[in-house]
Amino acid sequence: MLEVADLHAYYGKSHVLHGVTFDVGAGEIVALLGRNGSGRSTTAKAIMGLVAWEGQIHWNGQSLAGKRAFEVARLGLGYVPESRDIFPDLTVQQNLMLGQKGGGKESRWTFDDMYAMFPILKERRHTAAGFMSGGEQQMLTLCRTLMGDPELVIIDEPTEGLAPKIVALVGQYLRTLKARGISVLLIEQKLTIAMDVSDRALVMGHGAIVFDGTPGQLRGAASVRKQWLEV
Numbered sequence: 001m002l003e004v005a006d007l008h009a010y011y012g013k014s015h016v017l018h019g020v021t022f023d024v025g026a027g028e029i030v031a032l033l034g035r036n037g038s039g040r041s042t043t044a045k046a047i048m049g050l051v052a053w054e055g056q057i058h059w060n061g062q063s064l065a066g067k068r069a070f071e072v073a074r075l076g077l078g079y080v081p082e083s084r085d086i087f088p089d090l091t092v093q094q095n096l097m098l099g100q101k102g103g104g105k106e107s108r109w110t111f112d113d114m115y116a117m118f119p120i121l122k123e124r125r126h127t128a129a130g131f132m133s134g135g136e137q138q139m140l141t142l143c144r145t146l147m148g149d150p151e152l153v154i155i156d157e158p159t160e161g162l163a164p165k166i167v168a169l170v171g172q173y174l175r176t177l178k179a180r181g182i183s184v185l186l187i188e189q190k191l192t193i194a195m196d197v198s199d200r201a202l203v204m205g206h207g208a209i210v211f212d213g214t215p216g217q218l219r220g221a222a223s224v225r226k227q228w229l230e231v
Helices: 040-047 069-074 092-099 111-117 119-123 134-146 164-179 191-197 215-219 222-228
Strands: 002-011 014-024 029-033 053-059 077-080 152-156 183-188 200-205 208-213
Touching: 002 040, 014 029, 014 040, 014 053, 014 183, 014 208, 029 040, 029 164, 029 191, 040 053, 040 152, 040 183, 069 077, 077 134, 092 111, 092 134, 111 119, 111 134, 111 164, 119 134, 134 152, 134 164, 164 183, 164 191, 183 191, 191 215, 200 215, 200 222, 208 215, 208 222
Parallel strands: 029 183, 029 200, 077 152, 152 183
Antiparallel strands: 002 014, 002 053, 200 208
């Protein structure tokens, strides 16, 4: 589905990504791990057309070169940014409505699906999103992305700063996506959730992929964890 090859990206004169290469298959959850500043978020933004890049990014055989973010989204890629980017003055229900797929096409996801995954959103559906807690806003962002019916979802640090109970709900959300055949590129720092839900684990360091294997292989690669992941 998603194929990234020899990807380079820059912020001004700063060379951030150095030949990143990986793929995400149909129905697969791939964790993209690494310390802050390793290039994980820049990789996500490059795929979504939010930063300039060089190299190759293909989605279902189609090049994403030159495409803007809304064009990439319309092809079936969803993006949950670390910043959440909810509309604070709109209600939960209105935020979800804005995420709905256009063109009159029926989505595999409904409001009831969202409220079943995160019941608190149903309770708050008439509440302005800006008055909700950070965890509730994270749930809303995850669900709003699904309302666009993506085939692959790129999720940047979904558990950052959340209470353990909410982290567990996010883990269940990821399992629900997998059960429905949705591919996921999961950018995470928490090894526990990433290793529990992922089919493969990628580790980034200094803007390049330094490990590509199964969670089990990463657990056995103490030198990789020590050099690139552990504080």
